Amino acid sequence: MATVAPPVSFDNTAVAFSTRTDAELYKMYALFTAMNSTTLVKTGERFLHFAQRLHLPVRFVLKPTIFDHFCGGECLSDVDKTIRELAANNTGTILDYSVEGAGTEQSFDATRDEILRTIGKAKDHPHLPFAVFKTTGLVPVSLLEKVQQGKELSADERAAFERGRDRVNDLCRHAHSSNVRILIDAEESWLQDTIDNLAYAMMERYNQQKVIVYNTYQFYRHDRLQVLQRDYENALSGNYHLGVKLVRGAYMEKERERAQEKGYPSPINSTKAETDQLFDAALRFCTEHLDHIALCSGSHNEQSNYLLLQLMEKHKIAPADERVYFAQLYGMSDNLSFNLARAGYHVAKYVPYGPVEKVIPYLIRRAEENTAIAGQSSRELTLIKKEIERRKQAKG
Numbered sequence: 001m002a003t004v005a006p007p008v009s010f011d012n013t014a015v016a017f018s019t020r021t022d023a024e025l026y027k028m029y030a031l032f033t034a035m036n037s038t039t040l041v042k043t044g045e046r047f048l049h050f051a052q053r054l055h056l057p058v059r060f061v062l063k064p065t066i067f068d069h070f071c072g073g074e075c076l077s078d079v080d081k082t083i084r085e086l087a088a089n090n091t092g093t094i095l096d097y098s099v100e101g102a103g104t105e106q107s108f109d110a111t112r113d114e115i116l117r118t119i120g121k122a123k124d125h126p127h128l129p130f131a132v133f134k135t136t137g138l139v140p141v142s143l144l145e146k147v148q149q150g151k152e153l154s155a156d157e158r159a160a161f162e163r164g165r166d167r168v169n170d171l172c173r174h175a176h177s178s179n180v181r182i183l184i185d186a187e188e189s190w191l192q193d194t195i196d197n198l199a200y201a202m203m204e205r206y207n208q209q210k211v212i213v214y215n216t217y218q219f220y221r222h223d224r225l226q227v228l229q230r231d232y233e234n235a236l237s238g239n240y241h242l243g244v245k246l247v248r249g250a251y252m253e254k255e256r257e258r259a260q261e262k263g264y265p266s267p268i269n270s271t272k273a274e275t276d277q278l279f280d281a282a283l284r285f286c287t288e289h290l291d292h293i294a295l296c297s298g299s300h301n302e303q304s305n306y307l308l309l310q311l312m313e314k315h316k317i318a319p320a321d322e323r324v325y326f327a328q329l330y331g332m333s334d335n336l337s338f339n340l341a342r343a344g345y346h347v348a349k350y351v352p353y354g355p356v357e358k359v360i361p362y363l364i365r366r367a368e369e370n371t372a373i374a375g376q377s378s379r380e381l382t383l384i385k386k387e388i389e390r391r392k393q394a395k396g
Contacts, residue, residue: 007343008309010336011383014387016339026388028069028380070332072351079353083127092128092348093128094128094327094351096353103141108140111138118132119175129181129348130214135185136191148193186216203235214244215242217244220248225278244286246279297327305326
């Protein structure tokens with residue numbers, strides 16, 4: 001199999017926006033212009049929190065704008081159109097049920113059942129390479145935190161935690177029997193050790209032959225490279241494969257505020273440059289150890305994506321090697337996703353879905369992320385403008 005890396009340019013807007021009509025491009029331009037304003041995003045965030053508390057009807061505002069851009073639909077069947085559109089760009093879909101539950105046993109069971117349906121849909125589907133879940137959708141947050149603190153659980157709490165662990169196992173077991181890879185999302189640091197331990201147990205059980213279960217490492221945390229290296233050694237000694245999803249992270253402000261409030265050292269890197277260096281070091285480590293690692297690189301950073309291409313070429317890892325996936329969020333960085341996919345690399349988009357009113361927390365995070373990531377909205381705007389101009393010139 002050829003391992004020569006085909007040329008990839010993330011500036012190729014003709015590929016990035018090949019499925020977008022002129023009207024859709026102008027709509028995207030308006031949306032990212034709004035998200036490029038910190039003041040506008042903060043105002044919108046306060047309004048959405050207020051509307052959520054009072055159950056105000058915000059659907060008519062959100063559905064045709066930010067929801068349609070960042071979400072695939074309101075229910076599982078709605079997402080079929082998005083799956084087809086991404087498949088037309090040789091890009092897979094990761095069905096991400098983005099409803100944040102009520103924290104009751106009933107809601108945990110409902111979330112498990114919905115994710116089981118996504119696994120069932122992904123089974124034997126050529127364009128659904130992964131399933132995904134958040135552990136806090138299956139296990140009470142209070143118990144995840146209490147277990148991490150080493151506090152003794154009451155009999156009722158132990159039973160509740162066991163039920164949560166069973167839900168996690170239900171998903172991983174079903175993914176294994178269906179031959180569907182499954183990603184366990186990273187969460188806040190005061191829960192993450194408990195989530196990690198659940199993930200390790202699932203990997204030891206289901207990653208014997210190949211990687212089915214992936215754990216997520218947030219590299220805005222300064223200790224994650226050492227954790228990744230330790231986990232690799234543990235996987236070797238435990239005779240299982242390590243599933244690794246790398247991201248920079250999603251809870252930075254919350255982490256810093258909590259550390260300051262409670263008086264402990266922040267787990268977050270002091271600069272973005274440190275995060276970038278650690279993330280890239282993790283890419284190097286994973287590509288050097290693909291004998292027992294499968295990698296999903298979840299990054300919107302162009303330099304990190306170029307680096308992974310270079311590392312794959314250096315280590316003679318073919319673009320079509322199943323052990324390496326690139327991943328981005330739906331509605332963002334199509335210049336990365338579609339140009340990588342066009343060149344034959346494995347690429348998948350996280351596609352959230354759920355009722356409009358119930359995915360408001362997710363939509364708020366997307367708006368905040370586009371404002372917080374240095375130049376993210378500006379980069380999207382630049383690419384959209386470039387494509388609009390290219391089309392004007394092409395029409396003469």
